[in-house]
Amino acid sequence: MNSVTTATTNRGRPGYAREDVIRIAVDQFNTHGYEATSMGALATTLGVSKSAIYHHITSKEEILVEATDQALEALFDVIEEADATPGTAEDRLAAVISGATRVLCEKPENVTLLLRLRGNTEVEKQILERRRLITRRFIDFVASAQEEGAVRSTLDAGMVARLTFGMINSLVEWYRPDGPISPEELSEIMPDFVFRGLAAR
Template sequence: MSENGNGTARRGRPGYDQQGILAVAVAAFNEYGYDATSMGVLAERLGLSKSAIYHHFASKDEILDRALDQALSSLEGVFDEAGASAGTAADRLDHVLRGAVHVLVAELPSVTLLLRVRGNTDVERRALARRRAFDKRVTELVSAAQAEGTLRSDIDVRVVERLLFGMINSIVEWYRPGGREDAARLADDVIAVALDGLRVPAAARS
């Protein structure tokens, strides 16, 4: 695939570096399901021998682990951005929700894979634990915003978190890169629905 994989990632095999194999594997997992995608199927899709894949990854499980880590690290990274610790808790939540939409659009395949994980293996259970930890940080932010009076406080914070990410995560079901909405526009739309509300207050109607 790309010519500029870094030196450690590509270990001598021409054609695919680790990242390239990962991308093809994630697409196959999303299309056929993880269980139904054997290393043999992957090798065929890549036009490589199985041993060429094993040169990069010890097992199919390791490929899944790397793909899920990529999605989770990007999501967790949103909390490290400056906007996630600036302003009111509502401002910080606004930033985190927008950031999550950007990650989803930028890493649609690996986030799609993450959202389908059901906890059948150790790798999947570790990924679910990290996802729950992320959700918990969002829930804490909702709590802080309710406490400071910037978000309405008559809804259970866990229900709020679930509805917000239910909406955001559903984007993987229909979003296709290159469509009419880019990530920034989509993030604006999510904020408009979730934080500001669609309804025009009667007083503001013309």
């Protein structure tokens, strides 16, 4: 499913694990912008030489691919699980909404990076195409629920899907895992909240 080549070797160096380098890099990308963050700037943040980073990572693009893959693969898993959900089209749409909410709560930094990409490089364009595929699949779930009568047929399925995804994506701006609502609780609340506004009349 992924057309972008991702390095999976765990080249290591004492002091930082590869996962730590990626996590800190993602934080820098989100703070300063992907294009504005150089490998030299990342080395300074880590307190190591630039050459030391290459014991962990081959390029900035590799970090971008691996970090966004974590969000994308989790969302594709949600789509597959929803497809396999027994019951009605409404049940499957609710499963997508619930699952996407959980992913946003559990991987906010990765999703933030994914949402801020603009397609300025070939690697970014490939990542964005995968993101658009998820949106198209979400539209399909909405359309099926409309055919069933669970969602108002007078609404455009694409608009409904994008508005709903926009609401879920906004979680990266305010949700805190250490707050009063757990990811599990919020993932149960969100489908009910959405359907109150989309219920057929």
